[in-house]
Amino acid sequence: MRRLTPYLLALPSWMWLGIFLVVPMAAMASVSLQTGNAIDGFAMTFSFSNYTDALGRYSPQLLRSLLYGGLATGAMLVIGYPVAYWIAFKGGARKSMYLFLLLLPFFVSFVLRTISWGFLLADDGVLFGPLKSWGVLPAGFHVLATTFAVVGGLTYNFLPFMILPIYVALERVDPRVIEAAYDLYASRTAAFRRVVLPLSLPGVFAGVLMTFVPATADPVNAQILGGTSNTMIGNIIQTQYLTNLDYPTASALSFTLMAVLLVGIFIYAKALGTENVLEAAAR
Amino acid sequence: MDPSINPALLRGMTQARTRRDAFRIAGLSAAGLALAACGVQGKKAAPPKADAVKEFWAKQTKHGRVVFANWPEYMPENQAPLKKFQQATGISYEYKEVIQENAEFFGKADPVLRAGQSLGFDIVVMTNGVQLQHMIDLGYVTALDHSQMPNFLANVGDKYKDRAYDPGNVYTMPYTSGVTGIAYNTKYVKDEPKSIEALFDPKYKGRVGMMSDAQEIANFGMFALGLDPEKSTEADWQKAGAKLKAQRDAGIVRKYYDQSYIDAVSKGDVWISMAWSGDVFQRQLAGEPVKFVVPEEGGTIWTDNMLIPKNAANPLDALMLMDYLYQPAVAAELDEFIQYVTPVPAVQDLLRENAAKATGEAKKSLEDMVDSPLMFPSEADYAKLRTYTKLNTKQEQVFNPIFQSITQA
Helix, strand or coil, X not given: CCCCHHHHHHHHHHHHXXXXXXXXXXXXXXXXXXXXXXXXXXXXXXXXXXXXXXXHHHHHHHHHHHHHHHHHHHHHHHHHHHHHHHHHHHCHHHHHHHHHHHHHHHHCCHHHHHHHHHHHCCCCCCCHHHXXXXXXXXXXXXXXXXXXXXXXXXXXXXXXXXXXXXHHXXXXXXXXXXXXXXXXXXXXXXXXXXXHHHHHHHHHHHHHXXXXXXXXXXXXXXXXXXXXXXXXXHHHHHHHHHHCCCHHHXXXXXXXXXXXXXXXXXXXXXXXXXXXXXXXXXX | CCHHHCHHHHHXXXXXXXXXXXXXXXXXXXXXXXXXXXXXXXXXXXXXXXXXXXXXXXXXXXXXXXXXXECCCCCCCCCHHHHHHHHHHCCEEEEEEXXXXXXHHHHHHHHHHHCCCCCCCCEEEEECCHHHHHHHHCCCECCCCHHXXXXXXXXXXXXXXXXXXXXXCCCEEEEEEEEEEEXXXXXXXXXXXXXXXXXHCHHHCCCEEEECCHHHHHHHHHHHCCCCHHHCCHHXXXXXXXXXXXXXXXXXXXXXXXXXXXXXXXXXXXXXXXXXHHHHHHHHHCCXXXXXXXXXCCEEEEEEEEECECCCCCHXXXXXXXXXXXXXXXXXHHHHHHCCECCCCCHHHHHHHHHHHCCHHHHHHHHHHHHCCCCCCCHHHHHHEECXXXXXXXXXXXXXXXXXXHHCC
16 A cells, blocks of 8 residues: 555546546547548548648748747847846845736736737827827838737747746856856856856746747737738637638647647757756756 | 667567556557547538427426527627516526637537537527538527517518528527628728729728638629629639739738727728628717728628527527517617617617607717618618628538638738
């Protein structure tokens, strides 16, 4: 009995994984290989051509999603790292207040925030209307319905998920280590590059993971802020599933997206040296 | 690496399986079997037999409650018509504004109804179109009992008794109709666009809004080419697709919109857009600079319909409420708020009487409503209006990609 106890204790989480991860994934894998339609039913035909067809038709949107996800993640890193650094090292006693302020907008629903950007950035809205009437901006200037708007929206919406892990990593850096670097005649740049940055890499790794994946798969920003050629793979999956009831294509696309993201993450993990990163993160 | 000298592979091929391996293999094969076994069942249903319908309704009793799922802005905020129904019949109601889009609603309802469960709604409202067709084909809709809908039969217009998508009102009762036409922002577009060609005019480059719904946009492509969507063929769809693709590639379209088009056109993000009549009329009364026209080539008339989904808990109460709404006085009260086309023609006279009694602002807006061709289209207006292309499942698989490859490039 005693030996069984740990397994029994872990049972709920295994069941959770089984019911909410393994079963749906298996069902989705199965559906992705079926053919038919929603009225007459779908039957398993091991139709691997669902994958090739879907990829053939939607590879532009898939590549675009990876590009947008990548651009947004890059932008988040550039914006987020200094913010996290500043809060961790210069935040002083107000650290928790800064973090709270950072999170405050995210108490509002994701979709509502994105729609609000649509209002703010309207061609003749509160922001651009006056600028246009003063002649600062040309009359035809617009931000909505452009790639910039979509990538900007993604960057804004996922930013805290980049900042928080980096902050946690930086927060744990022992100040004595940095002091030691100075004692050993390191310049400020060298101390950052050779001590602080490597120690914060686990945070960066986690941040990139937590932002790149959802940003790439996101349908909301493209739909609300995008134009005629900003459709992302998430929008396609949604349309296939809800509008066309083409469950096989939707499942095949979801799996393809998942596979591409996993491969991407593995390559990225290899490049950063996972062993080190995971060890450091587990410390 | 040559697999024959891969040590791990060699070991795997030659060594005895441990018990753990056996479990693993068993698990994998079980998963494989499960995968092969679980298809999604088809539910195509034959039309109901008259006896079966009669038998079903004979068993129903009044439960004293009803749940009504509808679209936003389809009921006055004080819910007066429903309150009166409650007083008259003693049936308490729950009114939920949960339907925003046909496709999304159907996508969510399908698995529930497929599994034989109840949606938790006794009345739902859906537009004539592919999704409603699916609901009927899949047997998700309860056939109505015509002996228990006297108000409907007495008061509804003839046009609404013989609709191509539900001849003889076997399954649905029309809630309200509307027209898809063109809205324009009067601040930017000075002369009223009369032709559908305005949507293709390079003058409005980047300022044109089109709808993302495949059927809506397909109709406008076909109108522009002088084709009738009801009689259209695959070749027509291809032509309409080419026309719409050229419009997109020339940068004329700013975006393919869902319901959000109305904000875009009233804010001025787009100057001219495909639009639904009632939306524009409501904004106009609110003082926003938008106007609606039905282009001379044609517009789309659609109807939102009430139906009782399969496995609804209170079908008799639902039928009573649906029928209640066709009393002219109730229909007038509803239409005064909704401002789309009512299926009850007597409403126009009632609103005219109300206007005669009213004074000031209220009188003006009631008079506007009575005279509006958008609320009470004349025969000449109706002659310009077309419905959606009727599609079977196979045609849908051709139709959707043609137009979605434009709206979701």
